[in-house]
Amino acid sequence: MLKIGLIGLGKMGRYHLNLYGDIREAEVAGICDADADAVAEISARTGYKGYTDYRELLPHVDAVTIAVPTKLHYEIAKTCLEAGKHVLVEKPITTDFSQASELFEIAVSKKLILHIGHVERFNGAVQEIKKIAEKPRYIEARRIGPFNPNFRGDSIVLDLMIHDIDIIINLMGSRVKAIQAMGSPVYTELADFASVNLAFENGSIAHIYVSRISQTKERVMSLHGDRSLIQLDFTTQDINIYRQGQTQQVLGDGEMRYRNEFVHERLFVYKDNPLKLEIMHFINCVTGKVSRVVTVEHDLESLKVALKTDELIRAGVYGQREIER
Ligand SMILES: NC(=O)c1ccc[n+]([C@@H]2O[C@H](COP(=O)([O-])OP(=O)(O)OC[C@H]3O[C@@H](n4cnc5c(N)ncnc54)[C@H](O)[C@@H]3O)[C@@H](O)[C@H]2O)c1
CATH class of the missing domain: 3.30.360.10 (Dihydrodipicolinate Reductase; domain 2)
Structure with missing residues (x-):
């Protein structure tokens, strides 16, 4: 069973969280938000272990969903990839092309899945x-x-x-x-x-x-x-x-x-x-059941x-x- 960590519990993060509950191939092993009240509220409701620093969550998970404000995507995705975690990051991956290329290079070199949340x-x-x-x-x-x-x-x-x-x-x-x-x-x-x-x-x-x-x-x-x-x-x-x-x-x-x-x-x-189909695709890529629906080159071209x-x-x-x- 794949252990998932959720980073960012705002609008999109909560949407992801609700859907992970329906997916048998993965279990939520921890949730994180910089806002301690949001973490406490969701932890109390779901029983998931909560963190306010995503770095403390990483040792407990195989993969993460990142749904924080876009300006933080690069830093958090980079740390997660360098720690050997597969990443589903909400779109847009970054607002800087060279940062996006760098994240894909790290993912490829570490044989990790880096998936951008283009839900459409x-x-x-x-x-x-x-x-x-x-x-x-x-x-x-x-x-x-x-x-x-x-x-x-x-x-x-x-x-x-x-x-x-x-x-x-x-x-x-x-x-x-x-x-x-x-x-x-x-x-x-x-x-x-x-x-x-x-x-x-x-x-x-x-x-x-x-x-x-x-x-x-x-x-x-x-x-x-x-x-x-x-x-x-x-x-x-x-x-x-x-x-x-x-x-x-x-x-x-x-x-x-x-x-x-x-x-x-x-x-x-x-x-x-x-979004459920997208999360399933991410999980199936991580577990090696399918290959990516689009290439890294396509992601970078968009x-x-x-x-x-x-x-x-x-x-x-x-x-x-x-x-x-
Ligand atoms: N795929 C889509 O169609 C779609 C739709 C809407 C938003 N998005 C993307 O999703 C991302 C999040 O958007 P949102 O609308 O959920 O934003 P939001 O503001 O509702 O939520 C962001 C959450 O991140 C938390 N956060 C901030 N810094 C943090 C940190 N260092 N560590 C952990 N948590 C931190 C905030 O406290 C907040 O709860 C954005 O990149 C946005 O572009 C994608």
């Missing part, structure tokens, strides 16, 4: 779409929701858009060649909405719109292929496919009539809790593109920039 990869609809998407030419993503003051200090790109960047890179199967990015602040000092175009080396294009100033919540993606349109809803985990049938233009009595026929399929998607996009928006540089290799 484990959304049932995302798993299915990878099987059916044939060379998308254009992908459009919208991730919008109302303002939440808890995320006031977070970059909208590293908080929200990174999910779409990560999935789109995976679907395109190509590297990003150039980025155009625009964003603007409304409620915070940072951009609260952003519109981004990505050009890929294989000629395909993506457009992503994210916003935290909307009145409604929407998380959707459309994939445009040669003869099909695939629409995915992240919230309902539904996939609709429209395949081209016949298009006809008929000249009638003085007017042009247009007829379009298409075939509509609604795909069956196995729907489970994406971070590189997200950081470059964030930099362009912060600098107010709207023009096209070649991504440095």
Whole structure:
């Protein structure tokens, strides 16, 4: 049985904690938070041994989930990896590319699993779409929701858009060649909405719109292929496919009539809790049952593109920039 330590018992940490309770292959061997009251409250409720210093937890566990504020990910993940522990760290892994590369180098050299919590990869609809998407030419993503003051200090790109960047890179199967990015602040000092175009080396294009100033919540993606349109809803985990049938233009009595026929399929998607599937994947990687669903190179590419996009928006540089290799 794999012994798990949970570091960070805020919103995400508690979500992880609740799910570990349902997973037979792992047991929570300790929990940690810098806030002693949070540790005492959860320890009293669950019986898990609590710590306020994560270093004291490490000798008792094989693997950790790190769900602390992003600025602490590098330091804590590095200490855990150097102590020989497998790591599931919430996204974004860091806000510095060289720090992320260093963490993966340590993990590879010590033969440890380092998994970044890109939970949307484990959304049932995302798993299915990878099987059916044939060379998308254009992908459009919208991730919008109302303002939440808890995320006031977070970059909208590293908080929200990174999910779409990560999935789109995976679907395109190509590297990003150039980025155009625009964003603007409304409620915070940072951009609260952003519109981004990505050009890929294989000629395909993506457009992503994210916003935290909307009145409604929407998380959707459309994939445009040669003869099909695939629409995915992240919230309902539904996939609709429209395949081209016949298009006809008929000249009638003085007017042009247009007829379009298409075939509509609604795909069956196995729907489970994406975070639970992600934790299971981490555990199965640690125990050697499966290999990683994405490569280290893919993880680093998603971070590189997200950081470059964030930099362009912060600098107010709207023009096209070649991504440095
Ligand atoms: N995957 C997703 O979709 C998703 C969604 C939301 C947040 N996140 C990420 O999860 C991470 C945590 O976010 P959150 O919303 O849970 O934050 P939060 O502020 O609710 O929780 C962070 C917790 O870490 C604790 N902490 C701070 N310093 C610590 C230390 N040195 N040792 C131990 N504990 C410490 C805090 O006391 C707090 O309880 C962030 O990196 C965030 O980007 C990911």
